[in-house]
Amino acid sequence: MSSNEKDASEIKLKSKISKTELKRQKVLLIIAALYVIYGIVFYYLPLAGWVMAFENFSIGKGIFKSEKAGLRWFKYLFKKNSSFPRVIRNTLAMGSLNLISQTVTAIGFAILLNEVRNTFGKKLVQTISYLPHFLSWIVVTSIVREAFATNGMVNELLVNLHILKTPISYFMHTQYFWPIVAISNVWKETGWNAIIYLATITAIDPALYEAAAIDGAGRWQKIKNITLPGLRSTIIILLIMNIGNVINAGFEIQYLLGTGVLSPVSTTIDIYVLNHGMKNFSLGTAAGIFKTFVSMIFVFTFNFIARKTGEDHLF
Amino acid sequence: MSDKEKINENEVLENEVKENVSKDDALEKAREARKAMAARSAAVKEVAEKASADDVVVSNGEAAVHEIKFKKPRAKMNGWDWAFVICNTIFLICFCIVTLYPVLNTAAYSFTDGREAILKNVHLLPKKFTTAAYEQVFEMPGIRWGLLTTVGRTAIGSILSLAANALLAFIISRKKFLFRNGLSLFWVITMYASGGLIPTIYLMTKLHFVGTFWVYVIPGMVSAFNILVLRTFMDGIPESYEESAQLDGAGYMTIFAKIISPLCKPVYATIFLFVAVGHWNSWFDALIYNKFNIKLTTLQYELQKLLASLTQKTGSADSGGKTTTQSPTTSIQVRSAATIATMLPIICLYPFLQRYFVTGIQLGGVKE
Numbered sequence: 001m002s003s004n005e006k007d008a009s010e011i012k013l014k015s016k017i018s019k020t021e022l023k024r025q026k027v028l029l030i031i032a033a034l035y036v037i038y039g040i041v042f043y044y045l046p047l048a049g050w051v052m053a054f055e056n057f058s059i060g061k062g063i064f065k066s067e068k069a070g071l072r073w074f075k076y077l078f079k080k081n082s083s084f085p086r087v088i089r090n091t092l093a094m095g096s097l098n099l100i101s102q103t104v105t106a107i108g109f110a111i112l113l114n115e116v117r118n119t120f121g122k123k124l125v126q127t128i129s130y131l132p133h134f135l136s137w138i139v140v141t142s143i144v145r146e147a148f149a150t151n152g153m154v155n156e157l158l159v160n161l162h163i164l165k166t167p168i169s170y171f172m173h174t175q176y177f178w179p180i181v182a183i184s185n186v187w188k189e190t191g192w193n194a195i196i197y198l199a200t201i202t203a204i205d206p207a208l209y210e211a212a213a214i215d216g217a218g219r220w221q222k223i224k225n226i227t228l229p230g231l232r233s234t235i236i237i238l239l240i241m242n243i244g245n246v247i248n249a250g251f252e253i254q255y256l257l258g259t260g261v262l263s264p265v266s267t268t269i270d271i272y273v274l275n276h277g278m279k280n281f282s283l284g285t286a287a288g289i290f291k292t293f294v295s296m297i298f299v300f301t302f303n304f305i306a307r308k309t310g311e312d313h314l315f
Numbered sequence: 316m317s318d319k320e321k322i323n324e325n326e327v328l329e330n331e332v333k334e335n336v337s338k339d340d341a342l343e344k345a346r347e348a349r350k351a352m353a354a355r356s357a358a359v360k361e362v363a364e365k366a367s368a369d370d371v372v373v374s375n376g377e378a379a380v381h382e383i384k385f386k387k388p389r390a391k392m393n394g395w396d397w398a399f400v401i402c403n404t405i406f407l408i409c410f411c412i413v414t415l416y417p418v419l420n421t422a423a424y425s426f427t428d429g430r431e432a433i434l435k436n437v438h439l440l441p442k443k444f445t446t447a448a449y450e451q452v453f454e455m456p457g458i459r460w461g462l463l464t465t466v467g468r469t470a471i472g473s474i475l476s477l478a479a480n481a482l483l484a485f486i487i488s489r490k491k492f493l494f495r496n497g498l499s500l501f502w503v504i505t506m507y508a509s510g511g512l513i514p515t516i517y518l519m520t521k522l523h524f525v526g527t528f529w530v531y532v533i534p535g536m537v538s539a540f541n542i543l544v545l546r547t548f549m550d551g552i553p554e555s556y557e558e559s560a561q562l563d564g565a566g567y568m569t570i571f572a573k574i575i576s577p578l579c580k581p582v583y584a585t586i587f588l589f590v591a592v593g594h595w596n597s598w599f600d601a602l603i604y605n606k607f608n609i610k611l612t613t614l615q616y617e618l619q620k621l622l623a624s625l626t627q628k629t630g631s632a633d634s635g636g637k638t639t640t641q642s643p644t645t646s647i648q649v650r651s652a653a654t655i656a657t658m659l660p661i662i663c664l665y666p667f668l669q670r671y672f673v674t675g676i677q678l679g680g681v682k683e
Contacts, residue, residue, distance in 0.1 A: 021493065025492065029494075031482065032486050046514040047508060134592055136615050143421060143654070218399075219399050291511070
C-alpha cells in the first residue's frame with residue numbers, strides 16, 4: 001500500500017512537468033506567456049529605466065549611449081541649498097498626518113457605527129459615508145476650495161459660532177495647508193477606510209459581548225475590552241501596509257490646491273519629480289528611486305518592530 | 316534581490332500556514348467559549364424561568380428582586396448607555412451633514428441665478444432656479460470632447476481590463492497549472508516595485524503611445540490588486556467543477572467561459588466598477604500624455620482646466636455664455652455646474668452598486 005503510494009507520488013512528481021501535461025496545458029501556457037510579455041514591457045521595463053538616474057541622460061542618445069554619471073544626481077538632490085530636503089519634510093509631514101488622522105477616524109467611525117442598533121439607519125449612514133470616496137480629487141478640491149474660501153462655509157460657521165472674529169483666507173497662509181490636506185483626506189476616505197474595520201468587528205464572536213453583558217459591562221467597557229483588542233491585528237497589518245505610503249503623501253490634492261504662495265509647504269516628492277523630471281529625466285528618476293527605497297525601509301522597519309514586539313506582521 | 320523576494324515569499328507562505336493553524340486554534344477556542352456560554356445562558360434561563368414561575372406564587376416585591384437579579388444583564392440600557400446612544404446618534408447625523416452638505420450646496424449653486432450666486436448666501440436650496448450654467452458648460456468644446464473620451468475609455472478600458480484580469484486570475488487559480496507560483500510571484504512583485512513616473516513616461520514615448528487614445532487603456536490594463544481579488548474568489552470555487560467539465564471534454568477556455576465566469580459574476584461586477592470609477596475620475600494621464608490634444612483629454616482634466624481658468628474672485632461676471640433672458644452666469648455658478656455634471660453619473664449609480672464595492676474591498680483588503 002505504502003509502496004504504491006510512493007510510486008503514485010513519484011509519478012505525480014515526474015508528471016509535474018511531463019510532456020503530456022505540457023500539451024494539455026498548452027492554451028494556458030501560451031496565454032500565460034503573453035501576460036509575462038505584457039508584464040515585462042509595462043512593469044519591468046520601467047524598472048530597467050532606473051539606469052537613467054546614473055547617467056547624464058539625453059533623449060537623443062537614449063539609455064544605452066548616454067554618458068555615465070555615477071551618483072551625481074543623488075548628490076545633486078542633497079547638495080547645499082537644494083530644495084529637496086524641504087520636499088522630503090513636506091512629504092513626510094503630510095504623509096504621517098494623513099496616516100494618523102485617517103486611521104483614527106476610520107476606527108472611530110467603524111466602532112461608533114457598529115454601536116447603532118437600527119439596521120436602516122446604519123445602512124444609510126454607511127452609504128452616505130462612502131460617497132466622497134468615489135469623487136475625483138478634482139471635484140473634491142473644487143469643493144474644498146469653496147468650503148475654505150474667505151466667504152466659504154467654514155469661515156461662515158466659525159464666525160457665527162464666535163470662534164473667529166474675522167474670516168481667515170486659508171489659502172494665503174502656509175500654516176493652514178497641511179491641516180486642510182488632512183481634513184480633505186479624512187472627509188474623502190473615512191467611510192471607505194472604515195469598511196475593513198467594520199468587517200473585522202462583525203467577525204468578533206458575539207458570545208464575548210454576551211458574556212461581558214452578563215458580567216455587567218457597559219458599552220464603553222465592551223468597546224475598550226472587546227472591540228479594540230479584536231481590531232488590534234487588523235490595525236497593525238493595515239499600518240504596516242500603509243506606512244510605506246507615508247512617502248506617497250499624495251500628489252493630486254497638493255498639485256491642485258497648493259499653488260502659488262503655498263508651494264513651499266505643498267511640494268511633495270511626486271510633484272518635485274514631475275516639475276524637475278520632465279526637464280531632466282535623470283534627476284526625476286533619481287528622486288523616484290530615493291522615494292521607493294525610503295518606502296521599502298519604512299515597511300520593513302515597521303514590520304520588524306511589529307515582529308519583535310510579538311504583534312501580527314506582514315512578512 | 317530576487318532571492319530575497321523568494322525568501323520573503325516563502326516566509327509569507329509559512330506565516331499563512333501558521334496563521335491558519337492559529338486560526339483553527341482560535342476557532343476551537345471560540346467554539347469552546349460558545350459552548351460554555353450556551354451552558355451558562357441556559358443555566359441563567361433556567362433560574363430565570365424558575366424565578367418567573369415563583370413570581371406567580373410569591374409576592375410582587377420578591378418578584379421585583381428576581382427581575383433585578385436576572386433581567387438586568389438583558390436590559391442593558393442604564394443612564395450612561397442612553398447618553399452614549401444619544402451622543403452617538405448626534406455625532407453620526409453631524410457626520411452625514413458634513414459629508415453631504417458641501418456636495419448639495421454645490422448643486423444648489425449650480426442651479427442658482429447668476430446675480431443671487433454672487434451674493435454667496437445660497438444654503439441647500441437654489442434661488443431663482445435656472446439651468447443656464449449647465450447649458451453653458453455643455454457648449455464648451457473641451458467638455459464635449461472630454462466627455463466623449465471619458466465615456467470611451469470608461470467603456471472600452473473597463474471591459475478590456477476585466478477580461479484581461481479575469482483570464483489571468485483564472486490561469487493563476489488553476490491548481491494544476493505548472494508555473495502557478497512563478498506567475499503569481501511575477502505579478503505580486505509589480506505591486507511593490509514600480510519604475511516610477513519618469514521611466515514610465517519615457518517608455519510610453521518609445522512605444523509611441525503618447526498622443527493616442529490607447530495610452531489610457533493598455534498600460535494599466537492588468538493590475539496585481541485586481542488579480543488578487545479575482546483569484547481569491549476563484550480559489551473558493553470547488554475544483555470538481557473543472558474536473559467534471561474536463562471529463563466531458565471541455566478545454567480550459569470552455570471552462571473559463573462557460574463554468575468559472577458565470578460563477579464569478581458578483582466579483583466581476585466589483586472589478587468592473589473599480590476600474591470604471593478609476594477611468595471616469597482619471598486626469599493625470601491626460602495631463603502628462605495628451606495635454607495638447609483637446610480631442611483626447613479627459614472630462615476631469617477639462618474640468619480642472621475650467622476651474623483654473625475661472626478666477627476665484629466670485630464677483631467677476633462671466634458673460635461668455637448665451638444667456639439672453641437671465642442675468643449672465645457667474646464663475647461660481649459655472650464651476651459648480653461643471654463639478655456637479657462630472658460627478659453625476661457616479662452619484663446616481665453608487666448607492667445601487669455599493670455592495671459590489673464592499674465585496675471587493677473585503678476580498679482584497681487584508682490579503683494585500
